[in-house]
Every structure is written in C-alpha cells, then in structure tokens.
Amino acid sequence: MLGRAISECRRRTLEKLDLPSNESVSLHIARNQPWVGFTFYKGNSQSEIHLNADVPVHIERAIELGCHEGYPGHHVHATLLEQNVIRARGWQEYSLISLFGPQAVVAEGAASHAIDLAFTFEERIAFERDVLLPLAGLNSDRLVDYYRYVQLIEALNYARNEVAQKYLYQGMSKQAAIEWLMTFGLETRETALQRLNFIDALRTYVVTYNHGRDLVKQYIQSEAGDDKDRQWRVFADILLTPMMPIDLQLPTP
Numbered sequence: 001m002l003g004r005a006i007s008e009c010r011r012r013t014l015e016k017l018d019l020p021s022n023e024s025v026s027l028h029i030a031r032n033q034p035w036v037g038f039t040f041y042k043g044n045s046q047s048e049i050h051l052n053a054d055v056p057v058h059i060e061r062a063i064e065l066g067c068h069e070g071y072p073g074h075h076v077h078a079t080l081l082e083q084n085v086i087r088a089r090g091w092q093e094y095s096l097i098s099l100f101g102p103q104a105v106v107a108e109g110a111a112s113h114a115i116d117l118a119f120t121f122e123e124r125i126a127f128e129r130d131v132l133l134p135l136a137g138l139n140s141d142r143l144v145d146y147y148r149y150v151q152l153i154e155a156l157n158y159a160r161n162e163v164a165q166k167y168l169y170q171g172m173s174k175q176a177a178i179e180w181l182m183t184f185g186l187e188t189r190e191t192a193l194q195r196l197n198f199i200d201a202l203r204t205y206v207v208t209y210n211h212g213r214d215l216v217k218q219y220i221q222s223e224a225g226d227d228k229d230r231q232w233r234v235f236a237d238i239l240l241t242p243m244m245p246i247d248l249q250l251p252t253p
C-alpha cells in the first residue's frame with residue numbers, strides 16, 4: 001500500500017518537475033527509531049525511504065509519507081540540489097545537508113507542504129477511497145467523516161510544540177506530557193508516546209514540521225495565489241535557492 005502511494009506521488013510530481021531519468025527510491029522497513037519515516041539520499045538521484053514499523057501509522061499517512069519522504073519531498077529536494085546546484089553550479093558545499101539548523105525549517109517545511117501541492121483534498125479522498133483502502137481491506141463508506149477528525153487533529157498540531165517546551169524546559173514529566181497530548185492534541189496514547197520519543201531524540205526539531213510548513217505554505221500562496229502551475233515553480237525555487245526561514249516570513253501588516 002505504501003509503495004502504491006509513493007508511486008502516485010511520483011506520477012503527479014513528474015507531471016510538474018523535471019527529474020533525471022535514472023532517479024528512483026527504494027522502500028525499507030526500520031525498527032527501534034524515534035521517527036516515522038526517514039529518507040537517506042545515496043547520491044546519483046537514488047534514495048532509500050525508511051519507514052518505522054514500530055510506529056502506529058493510520059491510513060491517511062500513506063500519501064503523506066509518500067509525498068513528504070519521496071515526491072516532491074526529501075528525495076526530490078536532494079535530487080534537484082545534486083542536479084541543479086552541486087553539478088550545474090559547482091556548489092560543492094551543498095553536498096552536505098545539515099540535519100540541524102535553520103535550513104531544516106525550510107527543508108522539513110517544504111516536505112510537509114508537499115502533499116498539499118501534489119493533491120487537492122478531493123483528489124486525496126478519491127485516491128484513498130478507490131485505491132488505497134481496497135488494498136488495505138478497509139471500508140471507505142465513512143472516509144469523509146474520518147477526515148473531519150483528521151483535520152481537527154491537524155488544527156491542533158501546535159500542541160506538539162507546546163508540550164515540547166513544557167517537557168524539555170519546564171520540568172513536565174514524560175507521563176504528564178503524554179496525558180497532555182492526549183487531552184489537548186487528541187492523540188492516542190501510542191501516538192503521544194511516539195511524539196515524546198521523537199522529542200527526546202531530536203528535541204526542538206519538532207517545530208520544523210508545522211512552523212516550517214506554515215512558512216512555506218504562506219510564502220507560496222503570496223507568490224502564486226491559486227495558480228497551481230505557479231505554485232509548483234515557487235516550490236522548486238524554494239528547494240533550489242539558499243533560503244533561511246526569515247526569507248519565507250511575510251511582512252507584518
């Protein structure tokens with residue numbers, strides 16, 4: 001199912017972006033990691049996407065992970081950098097992609113926005129209903145109702161940043177942090193535990209996803225409006241232009 005989701009993310013991305021003919025990803029299963037997914041770029045347009053089998057993944061995460069880790073997320077980002085920046089411009093310093101630092105906000109923000117670029121809400125619902133749920137053996141009768149809950153959870157995702165601050169810097173215990181996420185973020189206990197394990201391992205990196213996504217989304221909207229083709233061009237510019245989070249910050253009215 002995840003492989004099929006990645007293939008659809010790739011198909012949609014190739015309609016908008018030029019990638020090397022030899023590019024590809026391979027899917028690997030990992031265990032005992034704090035993250036849900038991780039992309040290891042091997043060079044020459046090849047990536048390994050690792051998914052953590054120990055983390056509970058709900059059906060809506062299939063397309064999200066395919067876009068975030070693969071197309072047009074991290075794999076595409078690294079591929080375009082290698083092709084258009086390292087090789088074409090000779091900027092060898094971009095051979096090293098720093099995991100921690102301001103650029104992580106841009107990289108994770110772009111990858112987190114990737115699903116909204118590749119799919120409209122209606123397209124996502126249709127693909128999951130017609131393709132993914134049958135593959136998973138799940139009934140799709142109440143998929144739209146389910147997404148109302150998913151959208152509510154997404155609207156509360158800054159609770160993760162708040163609990164990270166309380167847990168890392170204000171003395172909140174791990175158990176209290178889990179209960180706090182369940183109460184104010186509407187997380188399941190298993191998902192809340194995974195959030196805390198991630199915060200233990202990568203600490204404030206948690207802000208790169210939601211804050212970074214909002215920065216990228218707002219910047220693309222300001223530059224392209226509702227023009228989907230223009231949105232893809234602005235997205236590619238973000239991937240290929242040396243940018244800091246402040247460069248994506250819109251002027252205060």
